[in-house]
Amino acid sequence: KRRSNDDVHLVPGPPSAEGHWLWGHERDIAHNNVSGLYTRWFREYGPVVRHKGALLHPDILSIADPVTLKYVLNDNYTNFTKSVYLRPLVDRLMGKGIVWAEGDLHKRYRKALAPAFGPAHLREMADPIFDMANSLRHRLASCLQESGGSSTLDVNEYVQSFALDVVCKLQFNHDTQGGTSEDAKAIADAWSDQINEGLKSSSFYGLLVLRMFPSLGILPLSYFKAQSDIKKILSRNSMKYIVSNDSGMKEEGSELTFLALLLKRINAKGATKLSVIEVVENINTLLIGGFETTSGAIKMCLYDLAMNMDVQTKLREELVSFGREEPDFEELLTGSRLPYLDAVVKESIRLHPTGGTTDRVATNDDVLPLSQPIELPSGEQVHQIHIRAGQLIQLPMRAINVWEEGERFWPERWLNKETAPSKLGGWSNMSSFSEGPRMCLGWKLAVLEMKIAIFTLVKDFSFCDTGDTIETRISTTYQTRVVGREHEGAQLPMKVSLLEKSG
Numbered sequence: 455k456r457r458s459n460d461d462v463h464l465v466p467g468p469p470s471a472e473g474h475w476l477w478g479h480e481r482d483i484a485h486n487n488v489s490g491l492y493t494r495w496f497r498e499y500g501p502v503v504r505h506k507g508a509l510l511h512p513d514i515l516s517i518a519d520p521v522t523l524k525y526v527l528n529d530n531y532t533n534f535t536k537s538v539y540l541r542p543l544v545d546r547l548m549g550k551g552i553v554w555a556e557g558d559l560h561k562r563y564r565k566a567l568a569p570a571f572g573p574a575h576l577r578e579m580a581d582p583i584f585d586m587a588n589s590l591r592h593r594l595a596s597c598l599q600e601s602g603g604s605s606t607l608d609v610n611e612y613v614q615s616f617a618l619d620v621v622c623k624l625q626f627n628h629d630t631q632g633g634t635s636e637d638a639k640a641i642a643d644a645w646s647d648q649i650n651e652g653l654k655s656s657s658f659y660g661l662l663v664l665r666m667f668p669s670l671g672i673l674p675l676s677y678f679k680a681q682s683d684i685k686k687i688l689s690r691n692s693m694k695y696i697v698s699n700d701s702g703m704k705e706e707g708s709e710l711t712f713l714a715l716l717l718k719r720i721n722a723k724g725a726t727k728l729s730v731i732e733v734v735e736n737i738n739t740l741l742i743g744g745f746e747t748t749s750g751a752i753k754m755c756l757y758d759l760a761m762n763m764d765v766q767t768k769l770r771e772e773l774v775s776f777g778r779e780e781p782d783f784e785e786l787l788t789g790s791r792l793p794y795l796d797a798v799v800k801e802s803i804r805l806h807p808t809g810g811t812t813d814r815v816a817t818n819d820d821v822l823p824l825s826q827p828i829e830l831p832s833g834e835q836v837h838q839i840h841i842r843a844g845q846l847i848q849l850p851m852r853a854i855n856v857w858e859e860g861e862r863f864w865p866e867r868w869l870n871k872e873t874a875p876s877k878l879g880g881w882s883n884m885s886s887f888s889e890g891p892r893m894c895l896g897w898k899l900a901v902l903e904m905k906i907a908i909f910t911l912v913k914d915f916s917f918c919d920t921g922d923t924i925e926t927r928i929s930t931t932y933q934t935r936v937v938g939r940e941h942e943g944a945q946l947p948m949k950v951s952l953l954e955k956s957g
C-alpha cells in the first residue's frame with residue numbers, strides 16, 4: 455500500500471540484493487568509514503538515494519540535494535522531526551533539552567538559550583579559552599620534554615581534556631585543572647565508556663532493535679547503561695552547582711556562565727521561563743553538545759595537518775609571522791588576519807563534520823522538491839518526490855559536504871570565491887552545523903575554540919602521521935580507531951614533537 459501511495463520506490467539507489475535480507479543496507483553503512491557508502495551512492499545514483507532499511511523497515515531516503523535539504527531543514531522544518539532512533543538516544547545521554555525537543559518546546563528552549571551564544575558573551579569567552587589552550591600547551595610540552603622532545607601520543611586524550619576544560623569553565627566557571635578534577639574525570643571516563651560501547655557491533659544491532667521496539671530502551675544492556683550513566687553524572691553535577699547556589703557568576707554582567715544565564719530564566723516571566731529540571735536538562739545538553747563535537751573537530755584538524763605536512767608548514771608560517779601572542783576575537787572569527795588558519799579549519803570541518811550524521815522523519819505526507827529531476831529508466835522525469843508520513847530521511851553530513859566539492863583536503867579552495875563551496879545552506883555552505891531554525895546553536899563558539907586550539911598548538915608542536923591506518927566510525931559522534939587494534943577503542947595516535955624555539 456505504502457509503495458503505491460508514494461514516489462519513494464522511483465528514487466534510484468543500490469540494488470536490494472546488495473543489502474542483507476535482515477539488516478538491509480544499514481549494516482554496511484555502519485561497517486564502512488563515516489559516510490563512505492553514502493558518498494559512493496550519491497556519485498552513482500545522484501543526490502537523493504533510496505536504500506533498504508534493517509528489520510523490514512520501509513526504504514530510507516538519503517539526501518545531499520541542496521534544494522531538498524533546505525526544504526527539510528528550513529522551509530518546512532516543522533514537518534520533520536528527529537526519529538524514534540535518535541530522540542531516545544539523545545534523552546538517554548543528556549535528557550530532554552533543546553536537542554531532544556520538538557515544536558513549541560524547541561522554540562521556547564531556543565529563545566531561552568540563544569543569548570548565551572550572542573556576540574557579547576562570545577567575546578568574553580575568548581580569553582578563558584586561550585588560557586586553557588595555553589595550559590594544554592604546557593601539559594603537552596612537559597610530557598614531551600620527559601621523552602626527549604618527541605613521542606607518539608593519543609591526541610584524542612589531550613584534546614578531549616582541553617574541550618572539557620573549556621566547557622566546564624563556560625558552564626559553571628569550574629576549573630577542571632586540565633581534566634584532572636574529580637568532576638571532569640567522572641565525565642571523561644563515563645564518556646569514553648559509552649563511546650567504546652557504541653563502537654561494538656552489538657550496539658549497532660541494539661539500536662536497530664530499539665528503533666522497532668522503543669520501549670526496550672529500559673533493558674539493562676551495557677550500551678544503554680553507559681549512556682544513562684553519563685546523564686546521571688551530568689545531572690548530579692549540574693544539581694550540585696544549582697543547590698549550592700554557585701552558578702559561577704562573580705558579579706552581575708561579568709563572566710556570565712551558561713548556568714547563570716539559564717538560572718535567570720527560572721524567575722523569568724513568559725515564554726522563556728524554565729523550570730529547574732529544564733535548566734538541568736539543557737545544561738547537560740550544552741555540556742555534551744559542546745564537549746565531544748568540538749574535541750572531535752580539533753583532533754581531526756590535527757590529523758588532516760599530520761597527513762598533509764605541506765599544509766601544516768604553510769599554516770605554521772602564517773601563525774609565526776602573525777606578530778602578536780594572540781589574535782583577538784574578531785580576527786579569529788572573521789579570519790581577516792589569519793586567512794590560512796580560517797581556510798584550514800573550514801576545510802577540516804567540511805571533511806569531518808563531527809556531528810556525524812542526523813535524521814528526520816516526516817510527521818505528515820509531504821512533497822520533496824529537487825534541484826534536478828530524477829530520470830527513470832523509461833526516460834520519464836520525476837521533478838518532486840511524494841512521501842508519506844513516517845518516511846525516514848538520513849542526512850549524512852560528510853557525504854553531503856563532499857558530494858559536489860570532493861574529498862581532497864585542500865584548504866586553498868576557501869581562499870578563492872570561485873573554488874569555495876557555494877551551493878549548500880548553513881555556515882560557509884556546509885552541512886556540518888546543519889541549517890535553518892535547528893542549526894547548531896554553538897557553531898561560533900566551536901569555530902572560536904577550534905581556531906584558538908590550532909593556533910596555540912601548531913605554533914609550538916609538529917604533528918606527524920604514525921603510519922597506522924585510521925578508520926572513522928559513528929559512536930554518538932565521529933570517532934577514530936586504529937585498524938588492527940580496534941579492541942583498544944577510540945584513539946588517534948600521532949607523533950608529536952616539540953619545536954625547537956619553545957624548548
Ligand code: HEM
Pocket residue numbers: 552553564739740741743744745747748751807808809812813885886887888891892893894895896897899900
Ligand atoms: C565542531 C563542533 C560542532 C559541530 C560539528 C556541531 C554540529 C551540530 C549539528 C549538525 C547540529 C544539528 C543536529 C540536528 O538538528 O540533527 C547541532 C545542534 C546543536 N548544537 Fe552543535 N555542533 C558543534 C559544537 C557545538 C557547541 C560548542 C555547542 C554548545 C556549547 C553546540 C550546541 C548545539 C545545540 C544546543 C544544538 C541544538 C540546536 C537546536 O536543535 O535548535 N554545538 N550541532
